[in-house]
Amino acid sequence: xxxxxxxxxxxxxxxRRAVLKGAGFSVAAVAGTASVxxxxxxSQTSSTPPRTTVPAAQALRIDHVTVVDPRDGRRRPDRSVxxxxxxxxxxxxxxxxxxAAGVRVIDGAGRFVVPGYNxxxxxxxxxxxxxxxxxxxxxxxxTTGMRQMAGSDQLLRNRAENRLGLDxxxxxxxxxxxxxxxxxxxxSIARARREISxxxxxxxxxxxxIQVEPDVFFDALSWAHENGLKVAGHLPATVSPTQAAEAGxxxxxxxxxxxxxxxxxxxxREALRQEEDTASPIPNWLGYVPYSQQMFTSGIATKATSxxxxxxxxxxxxxxxxxxxxxxxxxxxGAAEDLARSFARNxxxxxxTLVRLRSEYLADAPEYANHPWLSxxxxxxxxxxxxxxxxxxxxxxxxxxxxxxxxxxxxxxIQRIHDAGTPIMSGTDGPSGNPGHDLQSEFREMARAGxxxxxxxxxxTTVPAAxxxxxxxxxxxxxxxxxxxxxLEADPLAKVEHLGTISAVVREGHYHTREDxxxxxxxxxxxxxx
Numbered sequence: 001x002x003x004x005x006x007x008x009x010x011x012x013x014x015x016r017r018a019v020l021k022g023a024g025f026s027v028a029a030v031a032g033t034a035s036v037x038x039x040x041x042x043s044q045t046s047s048t049p050p051r052t053t054v055p056a057a058q059a060l061r062i063d064h065v066t067v068v069d070p071r072d073g074r075r076r077p078d079r080s081v082x083x084x085x086x087x088x089x090x091x092x093x094x095x096x097x098x099x100a101a102g103v104r105v106i107d108g109a110g111r112f113v114v115p116g117y118n119x120x121x122x123x124x125x126x127x128x129x130x131x132x133x134x135x136x137x138x139x140x141x142x143t144t145g146m147r148q149m150a151g152s153d154q155l156l157r158n159r160a161e162n163r164l165g166l167d168x169x170x171x172x173x174x175x176x177x178x179x180x181x182x183x184x185x186x187x188s189i190a191r192a193r194r195e196i197s198x199x200x201x202x203x204x205x206x207x208x209x210i211q212v213e214p215d216v217f218f219d220a221l222s223w224a225h226e227n228g229l230k231v232a233g234h235l236p237a238t239v240s241p242t243q244a245a246e247a248g249x250x251x252x253x254x255x256x257x258x259x260x261x262x263x264x265x266x267x268x269r270e271a272l273r274q275e276e277d278t279a280s281p282i283p284n285w286l287g288y289v290p291y292s293q294q295m296f297t298s299g300i301a302t303k304a305t306s307x308x309x310x311x312x313x314x315x316x317x318x319x320x321x322x323x324x325x326x327x328x329x330x331x332x333x334g335a336a337e338d339l340a341r342s343f344a345r346n347x348x349x350x351x352x353t354l355v356r357l358r359s360e361y362l363a364d365a366p367e368y369a370n371h372p373w374l375s376x377x378x379x380x381x382x383x384x385x386x387x388x389x390x391x392x393x394x395x396x397x398x399x400x401x402x403x404x405x406x407x408x409x410x411x412x413x414i415q416r417i418h419d420a421g422t423p424i425m426s427g428t429d430g431p432s433g434n435p436g437h438d439l440q441s442e443f444r445e446m447a448r449a450g451x452x453x454x455x456x457x458x459x460x461t462t463v464p465a466a467x468x469x470x471x472x473x474x475x476x477x478x479x480x481x482x483x484x485x486x487x488l489e490a491d492p493l494a495k496v497e498h499l500g501t502i503s504a505v506v507r508e509g510h511y512h513t514r515e516d517x518x519x520x521x522x523x524x525x526x527x528x529x530x
Contacts, residue, residue, distance in 0.1 A: 049163040052162055052163065056509075057509030060506070061082045061104070061105050062487070063108060064080070064094050065081065065111050065487065067079045070115065076091075088479055112488040112498075113487055114477065115475055115481075116143070117141070117426065118425075119147070120147045120427040121428060122431070125173075134431040137438075142505065144484035145484060147175045149232070150208060151204065153202060171507075174464070177199065177204050178199030179293075180209075180210045180233075181208065181210060181220060183211065183280065183284045185287070186212050186216055186220065187213070187285070192212065206250070207231045209233040211236050211282055213280075217238075217244075231251075234253060239260075242339060244256070249348055251348075251350070251425075252349070254429070259323060262328060265339055267332040311388050311391075311392060340417045349424075350422055351424075353427050353428060354410065354411070354442055355436050356434075359437065361404065361410075362403070363393075368434075411449040411450075414449040418455065425459055425460075443460075446459065457492055457493070486502055489502075
């Protein structure tokens with residue numbers, strides 16, 4: 001669609017309940033989506049959150065289903081899945097299913113069972129009063145596991161005490177970091193090492209790196225690995241994707257953000273590197289100013305910055321856009337394939353969050369105008385989003401054309417990365433004040449990038465399981481696995497859209513119908529708006 005056509009009257013989107021079924025959810029992500037470092041302040045109240053646990057579920061058996069195994073891509077028809085104590089006890093032929101005394105029996109005839117989906121890039125625990133609402137919307141889209149991508153000391157303590165509100169209507173928390181690694185807490189190698197060690201002691205599962213000096217970047221990778229922690233996040237402008245991969249960067253988010261990857265894949269990369277402004281948006285000296293981090297992550301600063309960074313593309317200067325256009329004009333297929341092979345060779349996993357990039361660089365797409373997700377967010381967040389979109393629509397058509405090419409080139413690059421054998425994980429960077437940051441939309445964008453339905457199913461099941469070292473517990477519907485799985489109404493290997501035909505979600509053994517989760521979302525939305 002041309003820029004001119006995008007400016008015409010835009011149709012209304014589907015109903016919110018239709019979105020719940022097809023899964024179109026997303027709300028104001030504060031940390032880690034932009035090409036600049038973004039502040040993070042976990043929403044907290046003066047009172048201590050209550051402890052929350054998932055109650056024991058009744059024993060459950062689902063009969064006559066077709067079990068789809070992402071590990072080998074096989075369909076096993078007419079199976080019975082028996083669940084006790086939050087674990088899958090057996091998967092057998094329906095004709096030989098064990099006795100059902102004291103077991104709830106569900107007839108699953110005509111439906112397909114797949115492992116629960118995993119959102120490997122979410123910020124849902126930063127949403128304060130609306131976090132439970134957004135957790136339930138994630139469950140509605142089939143998300144049974146999540147990697148929270150920004151943490152804090154308080155969030156880590158709350159997790160240790162089961163105070164995150166993660167009940168049976170919320171995905172399982174698979175991993176969470178501590179505070180983002182930035183100049184405030186990592187202005188030097190010594191400070192970065194102390195911060196990494198401190199976060200590990202608090203229970204952080206990995207290190208989220210955003211923006212640090214080059215010497216700190218490379219040492220932080222080594223120190224984190226020595227302490228048994230992986231590193232995920234963005235790349236400073238001073239570090240190329242190839243350098244990061246060769247240094248052992250574990251999980252690159254959003255392709256590293258901004259222009260870095262397009263300079264790396266340009267025929268003119270040496271000249272472009274000389275012209276690129278690599279100055280950090282956060283001066284390193286701030287790390288030596290007392291209380292600078294507390295001021296940066298204060299409620300006022302966070303509010304102002306999160307509004308500005310609903311779409312970081314709006315921050316690009318004319319010189320930035322001109323440089324980006326030159327990089328895209330000189331895109332080198334050979335260089336792109338070399339980079340993709342470097343990711344594969346160095347085991348640099350990718351969480352591209354295509355829906356985040358799409359909403360940033362294609363913010364004028366018609367489906368974003370009246371998207372049903374806008375009814376899920378606060379009036380203030382809705383107003384901020386609409387203001388951002390008006391600014392994007394007001395950009396010169398030539399500028400928006402460059403941004404559109406950015407996203408189309410991203411899809412091209414993802415296909416090359418996948419074809420090279422680099423593991424790709426599903427993630428949305430939501431919930432967000434931008435609409436469309438939902439897992440089903442991410443699946444559709446992955447399909448546009450050339451991934452097959454089986455590839456996409458693996459990106460959200462077996463690949464996250466392998467990355468987390470949990471292939472013995474998740475990623476398949478088999479004996480001994482966690483009882484987190486989905487019932488679909490259509491064959492997920494036939495069409496990507498079938499991944500969204502969710503009939504029911506089993507979360508730690510609890511059986512939730514689509515209607516049940518929808519009613520829970522409605523109740524939590526009413527409470528949030530009260």
